[in-house]
Amino acid sequence: MSRHVVIVGAGPAGLAAAAAALRAGARVTLLDASDRPGGQYHRMLPAEYEAENNGRLHHGWDDFDRLREHVLTHPRAEWWPDSSVWSLERADDGTSTPRVHVLRGPADGTGRERHVLMPDALVLATGAHDRVLPFPGWQLPGVFTAGAAQALAKGERVVVGDQVVVAGSGPFLLPVAASLLEAGSDVREVLEANPAATVLRGWSTRPWELASQTGKAAELAEYTGLLARHRVPYRLGRTVVEARGDGRVEEVVTARLTADWTPVPGTERTVAVDAVCVTHAFSPQLELPVAAGCELRDGFVHVDEAQRTTAPGVYAAGEITGIAGAPASRAEGLLAGWTAAGGDPSDRAVRSVVRRRDQGRAFAARLAAAHPVGTGWPDWLRPDTLICRCEETDYRTLRAAAEDPATGAPRAVRLGTRAGLGPCQARICGPAVADLCGRSPDRAVPGLASASHHRRPVAQPIRLGELAAPPAGPPEKEGEQHP
């Protein structure tokens, strides 16, 4: 019987993994929390919109559309939309692929169906979300992540505001500004926190490595052209250091930054806005890789030449292995799907995929060099600036707890201040809390799990009623519905 490959996430990496696993002869179950494939990069309009020209909002739509059609209609593929993986259960022997616990049904519903999958191999392609550094007023309504503005514009044609500043760091600022302009907003300015010198140095060394990413370069050129036509300033070395307003954002304060992102006093400017969209970097969604026991390196899932993680039977692709954009994610996905299905990574059939994956890794390194997160940003915090949005833990409280020798370990800081213990489970504030508390590692406590802020044994909310209900069909039967 052919191998059963379960793929979590149907964005560029997951869809590519599905196609390659099918090509290698496997049975595939492709899961996504959304009801449509595409992930964030190819976030589709709802089926109910019956859009004749969804592709107008996308780059590479035709290729995506073909891939989606191929995978979703393939006789050996099952597409599970509206499916949240809430737990990965490692085998006691530690040598086989984890079981995958899934809830199927409307997001956060009460009566979702529980399923347990026992795949031969698991491909994790869960992607990333915006990392936003805290700043005074960032909890005000009207402050959005750049990803939120993009998801709303691309995914349902909702525009977050009319007078918008887009700020933070990285190439992602540009498509977000472009989406807002396309939908009729006035983008006041786009602010890249890194100075021109950093960005140019990052992009211009070893230019031959960029030749492989011509699609990406053309996409960026198109965005910069659009900004120029709309006379939207793109400023480097400046960022939003405060959002102000009565119950909602009404203006932002921007300031020039030094190379390490320390705000320069006296350079502040105030801009009237009704929305601000911010992204400083991306955070990989690591709770499932961590649950599977995958080793992390430099904050990402460590994979070998064949996209294998250090956990038996578990492969990883896309932004969880490094931030490199959609083309690199697709190449990683193809390779992960191929090897997860039992394909030989040295096979001639995947030689060009391996090359593109390697080029993608070089691109990731360059992206990180051109758009690093500076270390001077805590200078724009005030004592009453919220660090943890959920629990409203402010900077003063967090610093006091971190500096107190009795409570200074991360676990004690969290318990004492509640930072990271609210509904989002540190997904938003985790990296900032780690930075501000000096990353002093917890002393290992025998029998206690590590305090990594990615550790979430329950990866997605599940209701007690759903937990109590038996899974739909014994897990052993899962495979039998396939030929």
Added chain:
Amino acid sequence: MSPRIVPASTDAVRRRATPLTITVDGVPVTGAAGQSVAGVLLADGRRAWRSGPSGAPRGVFCGIGVCFDCLVTVNGERDVRACRRRVCDGDVVTTQSREAGEER
């Protein structure tokens, strides 16, 4: 001005808008089939609908199910991420608060 939806009649993606109605704390709000609860609330001009522990207003922040700021109660189910749940005609949405003494 406030958030809004691109009108279907002028939208370059050439789409259909099938109207539906939900109630938000008892008040009827019109949206389009396929929208998220958050999208309907934003397009209705609402920026905030939940209160944090201090009572401060919250609405959409991450828009993709990560931050849990936009939680609402839908047809009696608490803690539904408004950005991830698609609306159904007739949905009864009630807002939530984490403010001490005001929890709902």
